[in-house]
Amino acid sequence: MKRNIQKEFHKNKSYFYFGTLISILTLLPQLLFSPNPTHSLLLIITFILLVTIPKFSKILFSIFIIFINLSNILIGHIALHWGYGLPDIKPRIEVAFLSPVYEANEYITNYIDYRDYGLISFSFFVLFLLYTFLKHFTHSYKTFKTIGLGVFTFVLLAVSFYKNPIKEIEPFSVPTKCYVVLNAKYQEDEIWKSREKYISQIKVVKADKKNLIYDKIIVIMGESANKHHMSLYGYNAATTPFLTSLQKSNQLYVFNAIAPTNQTRYSIPIDLTDANVHNYEDRFFHSCSSLTNFKNNQYETYWISNQGRVGKHDSSISSMAYEANTTFFANLNYLKAKEDDVILDYLNKLQTNSKKEMYLLHIMGSHSDYIKRYKEETALYKNTNNIVEQYDNSIHYTDYILSQIYNRFKNEKLLLIYLSDHGEIINLENNGHGFLPPYKDEYTVPFVIYSNVKNPRLDEIYRDNKKGYFNLENFNSIVEYISGINNEKKISFSNQVMAVEPSNIYDFDKLEFYK
Ligand SMILES: [Zn+2]
Secondary structure, three states, X not given: OHHHHXXXXXXXXXXXXXXXXXXXXXXXXXXXXXXXXXXXXXXXHHHHHHHHHHHHOHHHHHHHHHHHHHHHHHHHHHHHHHOOOOOOOHHHHHHXXXXXXXXXXXXXXXXXXXXXXXXXXXXXXXHHHXXXXXXXXXXXXXXXXXXXXXXXXXXXXXXXXXXXXXXXXXXXXXXXXHHHHHHHHXXXXXHHHHHHXXXXXXXXOOOOHHHOOOOEEEEEEEOOOOHHHOHHHOOOOOOOHHHHHXXXXXXXEEOOEEOOEOOHHHHHHHHHOOXXXXXXXXXXXXOOOHHHHHHOOOXXXXXXXXXXXXXXXXXXXXXXXXXXXXXXXXXXXXOOOOOOHHHHHXXXXXXXXXOOEEEEEEOOOOOOXXXXXOOHHHOOOOOOOOHHXXXXXXXXXXXXXXXXXXXXXXXXXXXXXEEEOOOOEEOOOOEEXXXXXXXXXXXXXXXXXXXXXXXXXXXXXXXXXXXXXXXXXXXXXXXXXXXXXXXXXXXXXXXXXXXXXXXXXXXXXXXXXXX
């Protein structure tokens, strides 16, 4: 027996060494990125399996090697660009699967770089080695065949009793998580329908008519705007000439505020409903947005959006969008984004009237790819040299859009509010939002309010803001309070913010700026 084993081992040496080399190279990238010991342990167990499998099945070995090498490209991309602090890639898969096509295209141009090409080349090199292995290497295992099958079965059984199911840990979680995301998409209809039904039964609290001092209330929900790139907030380039000039009227209130999360699909529902950083899901499904509250208090409501209508990460948002009397998506082209002036075109087509109206304008703002977010002819920097200038141009363009909206409504009793869903990291080395762990830059957003009507409540919350920054998780309460449709003032001074998804909560004060 012992002699047989020795003989078999010597006879199949090159087969064994080559198979082991392929296994090591396959697991190397994930071992380098591994976020914790549990994950590393799983990779070591996988390595043991990979060494035993070719003794009895080349096909099974190939399946494992191909699967892990392909998932290395995905997991490596997340680790290199967005941080892999927690071994959960589900929110990334969600965003990837469910964005409009133009967003995916812009993402690829902006975020796939030499590191990804390096990783893709490496993975395909390993797959080439696998091809060579399958084609040119054979074995004559007999005893090892039985031992290999035994070890494989034993490890598989042992792992199935392990407390963290394998399907929760990368790379094996990739198919289950893809399945969960796609399945959720199919069930979504029911979820939004039940929220709609709940809202239709909400008891309406009518405001005192004399408190309704505005005829037009315009909320402009910005995108990826970092206030530290606005001259209004002290930035050294003149990116916000309009807001800066409006400030001289003494009718513009400039607030110190942070966004509740660094992801669009959570921040906008949290801003506009009773949902907050610590209680997202239940509160979101059991509350209406401010749109319904305005609608129930004499205001004709509009949700005008230049963001994509499709995409899961817009669906909690579109669930709110359809609370309005009129919902309009300015861009129905899935392949190409449009500049934000499409919103002006829509507004300009509306008849001027004396009715009370409330608008939620959801703009593309400074969403990457920044170069596509402004018009060259009016840009602050013509022929930009780098991504920071492109980003600043997008901020400058938003300032122009704000000026046009202001001009359209300035002769009415007007409340005009501009805020952003979240901030953005923006410098020459890196840019974006949705990092884990997150950075301060992803939460430092503009929050400004213009009122051409004297409003003691607005003065009051401006004084409150001197005590500390607002967390915009209660933005809905602020807008309803200063508009007079709600007498209860709920302001959040919380330093707790969400990153990527509800399970990750951080203390904003302890976060670092990117550089
Ligand atoms: Zn966003």
